[in-house]
Amino acid sequence: MRAAVFLRRWRLSRAGLLVMLLLMAAHAQALVPIKGDIDHRDYRYLELENGLKVLLISDPQAEKAAASLDVHVGHHQNPLGREGLAHFLEHMLFLGTEKYPEPGAYPAFISRHGGSHNAYTASEHTNYFFDIDPEYLEPALDRFAQFFIAPRFNPEYVDRERFAVESEFKARLNDDARRIHDVYQALMNPAHPAARFGVGNLTTLADTEERPLRADLIDFYQRYYSSDLMSLVVLGRENLDALQKQVTERFKAIPVRDVSLPEAYPPLFGKDQLPMRVSIEPEKDLRRLSLLFPLPVSAESEAHKPLHYIGHLLGHEGEGSLLSLLKELGWAEGLSAGTRHRDRHDALFQVSIELTELGVRAADQIVALVFHAIKQIEARGLDAWRYEELQQMANIDFRFQEVRSPVETVRGLAHRLHLYDPVNVLWGDYRYAGYDARLIKKYLGYLNSGNVLVSLVAPTVEGNVRSPYYQAPYRVDDQPVEQPAIKARIQKQLTLPKPNDFIPTRLAVKEAPLLPGPGASPTKAPGLPEAVVDKARIKVWYQWDQEFEVPKTSMRLRLKLPRVAGSVEGATKAELLSELVRDQLNEFAYPAQLAGLDFSLRPNTRGLDIEIFGYSSRQNLLLTRIVEALRKGRFEQDRFDDLKRTVARRWRNEALDTPYGVIARQVPRLHFAPYSLGRDKLRVLEGIDLKAIHQFADSVLKDAELEVLLYGNLYRQEAVRLAAYLEHQLLGDLTRQDLAPARVFRLKSRGPWVYERPLEHDDSVTMLYVQGLSTELDDVAHMQLARRLLQPAFFHELRTEKQLGYVATVFGLPLKDQEGTVLVVQSPSVDSDRLWREMDGFLAGAEIHLKEGLAEQKTALVRELREPAKTLYQQSDRYWEGLMMGDTRFDRRERLAQAVEAVTADSLQAYYRKVFADPARRLWLVTDRSEEAPAAKVIDAIPDYQKALEALSYP
Structure with missing residues (x-):
């Protein structure tokens, strides 16, 4: 970035900048990250005495408070023979701590106060995050901090949660992305941690006398969950000093441990293993050719972004591009290029091409064209003006970057604190530190025909080996270093991008329009469309x-x-x-x-x-x-x-x-x-x-x-x-x-109904669709509150306690202005009939959950409905949604908030009895059904079913 632009971001004189840099070098306890021009949030970076990296964000306008803690360990740190242990640990931290021992206490607290929570485990990151009503941030942080101070690892739940991981594994057995990655891992150098299975299953998480799982779990936690490998981001309405006090008091107790991580990894592929070609048979009808090049990464590559530059030119889709040529030849439908599977030391640069049927047969010629495009970049594509275009556009996007939701913000920044210096944590993804032809040439050097894994995914593939965990059929063949010759007329069609005329040059925000008439003066535009x-x-x-x-x-x-x-x-x-x-x-x-x-x-x-x-x-x-x-x-x-x-x-x-996604689409098909x-x-x-x-x-x-x-x-x-x-x-x-006219078909007390939709998947799914009594906002308010109160109890009982399946959730499914709720369980081990009975049993006793936290859920929902939009796009979304609902006064959200405020405990319980507890108002959707299934009217023909229902018409 040019110095003048850098200074404008800091809003400091040159002398002030020098002072700031000296202070930063001497004492890195309270840094202010560079931020964009319209970013209204205040930031402060500090490190606690235990080495925990902390970024605080004060946003008095935030609709939610949020926090994320990213541990810089993941699948790569799994011990041999304990594949999936990092992921299993992620599951276990939600199930009770010494200070808050109840397994369901944390999710129940978050949900009761209008929030959500989750986590993910990647190759070298495990990220935990939540959002919550702003006034409950401090008690939420108190609970959250205990994950990393004193988890219980209750033996009973250690045993149970193995089955949850198994369910998660089995639910994605047909997922082609996981199947393809499983093949890649089977081909990688087994000494490299990227070759290790990440998800885990009952086999890798076996609990035996010789090797107790709980002991390995505790050992992993105590070995790697060290404060100096963690980064924490907290966003709240409080000022920065108040946030710092809340965080310091709670997170300073995370222990710092003596962690030893390797200075480097072995090569991703063994000596003389590349070049190689692998052909993989997919589950879906996919056709994809990928070229994967292993290469090193560094802080220098993050700052100067040579791989972004190369990916931009290879992945361009404009006139004269590689994709344009492949489309003209009838060989391809899409193309992408960029870095994948990055860890501390390595990455794969991947060029992926979505093929036509003809393109599958032309795979060798396409590989040759990719290498020709790479050589073209080496010969004629290293231009400072091309880099400056990327830099200019990144600077514009950073200047006018609109805020993301609190939970998206903290989750992303907690990860990026491990990638960038604190001062650049907001800017790092947008920062192009300067054109460096030497560095671009260096990385182009890795994209050669002797350092490539060529992967072909197509239904016509006949594999002779299966991948170890997802059983994907594949075949390995030699990949020649020499490429087929390309005809001169074809070569001439491949050109480098021209200067981009779309880069905006007029970036002024228009002044307020004038009032018409004499003495015209600026005025604010009307408050609504x-x-x-x-x-x-x-x-x-x-x-x-x-x-x-x-x-x-x-x-x-x-x-x-x-x-x-x-x-x-x-x-x-x-x-x-x-x-x-x-x-x-x-x-x-x-x-x-x-x-x-x-x-x-x-x-x-x-x-x-x-x-x-x-x-x-x-x-x-x-x-x-x-x-x-x-x-x-x-x-x-x-x-x-x-x-x-x-x-x-x-x-x-x-x-x-995804099986439950397939079943969910049947609801609008029916209604x-x-x-x-x-x-x-x-x-x-x-x-x-x-x-x-x-x-x-x-x-x-x-x-x-x-x-x-x-x-x-x-x-x-x-x-x-x-x-x-x-x-x-x-x-x-x-x-x-x-x-x-559009029509919505209304469920009344004529059921229960059942619709069977078999799937090409081993998991069973049972889904219940419950529809509101009317389209009035009073009905919508009761339905939404009931759904929010039922979700944590449903998850805890059917997923955590009974371990029926990894997917056990409640979500909304409105059709036009007719509110609806879906309860669903997807299971690898229990048939649809039993799931039906278990869900029935839950609903029979679920009324008690409507009393737990109603006031807090009302407050949370009202706040969400009244929260102003945070970005221009979000506001546009709200206006458009209103227009599509016929809300030309644009006040439906406010009227719904008023309806929520009017809900009482008595009215909600009465609503539950009429809507949720009445079996005759239920539509069940199942993937399999036996003669012993619960009694219900079977839907054989959808038109006949719809004729039996009342229909609401819409223009």
Whole structure:
């Protein structure tokens, strides 16, 4: 970063900067990290006497307080024969401490006070985090600190939690990402810790007399959970001094231990092992070619980002790019390049290409093209101006970086405290320390044909070996160092990116608009969006942003299209059309995306949604190109064929998603119309050809209606001009075809019902869908409060105590304004019938949980509903959600908050008895069902089921 920019961030004179640097060098107890221009939060970094790194964040406006502690150990530290121990320890720390011994006490406290908690274990990081109502931060920290001071490791729960880890392992056996990684680990140098299985299962966590699991667990904790390997980030409404006092008092007791970690790791792959080719058979219909290059990493590479530079050029998607050429050849659908699997010393640089069926057969030529692209960068791609573009865009993004949620903030920063100096912890991901051609050449040197693992994933692969834990079939072959020759005409099509014209140059936030009339003066814009155009077929809502002070605008358009909403065929064609338009625009739009200007074009049950968000200066140009592509609707046959196969694969793969996710999608299929699952659309896809898509594109805008929200850094007159353009371009002829109404089907006391959906997975799933009594906000308030109170008890009883499965959760599933709640358990060891009975038994005695913490949950929910948006995008989301719900006064959140305040213990218990405790109001969804299953009305035909229900209609 240039010195002037650096000084502006610090807001110090040169002399002041020198003084600050001297102070930092002499005494690193209270540093202030560099922050962006619009960041209103206050920061302080310090180290406690035990070496714990601490970052404090004061945000008086925070909707939640939050904390995260990151331990700089993980899978890589697992002992031999105890694979998964770090992950198992992560589970165990939630199950009681000496000061707070009850296993469910911590999650219950967090949930009761409006919060959430979780953790994850990575290769060299184990991260624990929570958020909570701000006034409960201090007691939450008191409980949280005890994880790292005095956990109990209760022998009973040591035994039980092994089965939770086993359930988590089995739940992802069909997950291709884990299966592929399992193959890579099997091929790595076994002396490198990256080769070790990370998740764990009953075998690796066996508890025997010869090797007691609890003893190994305690030994691991006492060996590695040392304060000087930890970083803590705490965000609260208090000032920094108050936060420092809270943290110091509680976390200074974490012991510092004598930890010995290796100065370096053995090579990721053994001597003479590379180059190598591996072919892997996936569970889903995937086709992917990856080139993985092992290389070292360092603080220098983090600061100067040579691998980001290389990844930017290899992964570019604009005109003349590697991806553009591969698409033209009919070989690829997508490409990414960048660092993966980073640890303290090593990383893999990975180039991944999503292949077509033809691309699978051309894998050798594609590998050759990748190496040709690398050589092109070496020969002609090392330019200071290219680096400065990345640096300039990163500086702009950092200047105008909007705040993330408290829990996202602390979780990310706790991890980054191990990567960057404290002063750069906020800036580190955006910091490009300076162009260094030598360093870029050094890393390009690792991307050579003798240092590569080439991985091909395709359904046609026939493996002769299976990976050790996920049983993925694979085959290892020689990978030649010499590459096939590339024809000269093909080489000429591969060019380096041109200068990016989308990088914003006008970054001023527009001044307040003037009041019309004599003596005009600046005034604040209206507090809520106003309808600047209100016609039969187009309505445009506008608001100038007066709060967030960023040069960005959010444009959201919903096209209501009778030819999409009327049938499964229309929905199928809309998805194909969207794919084709996005593909056609990709070369043009990719530089805009790099410059902070994103767009999406997505089908929905009513038509199409278009969204553009980012820096305002070039948005109109991008919008114009999107509209032109949609109106023109003409595509090449080869791209149509490739993308038709792409969407077909995606729809087929839906059935192989996470089991409880597959079952959850059946709820809207049963209770909302029009709604099509992938398998519904597959039935009509085969009959759609390019001519049919062209005809569809010609007619789809006929009878269209358009609703638009323009919010951000633009004036009213600009919004009116845009509205006129959109009306002229997007509203086709009127042929009087009406938009089919949307319908929500209401459950009443006619059940219980059961719908069986078998899965291609060994786990069983039982899901219960409970629907509110009405669409009134009083009903919504009672449903949301009941759900919040039931979730921790449901998890504790069915997951922690009974160990029925890793997934045991309660979540909301509203359909339009009809509130709904889902309770679900996914189990590797218990069939759906038993899960049904266990859930039934829970509900029979769950009313007692409605009394525990109702006041706190009411306070938490009301605060969430009334909490102002934190970013321009979040505010745009809220306005758009209101418009889609028909809330043109934009006060639904406030009215719901008032309804929550009016809920009493008596009214909530009465509501529970009517809604949750009434078996006749239940819809059960199961993956398997026996003759001994609980009695229920079986849903054989969805149309017949829907006819038996009352329907609410929506325009």
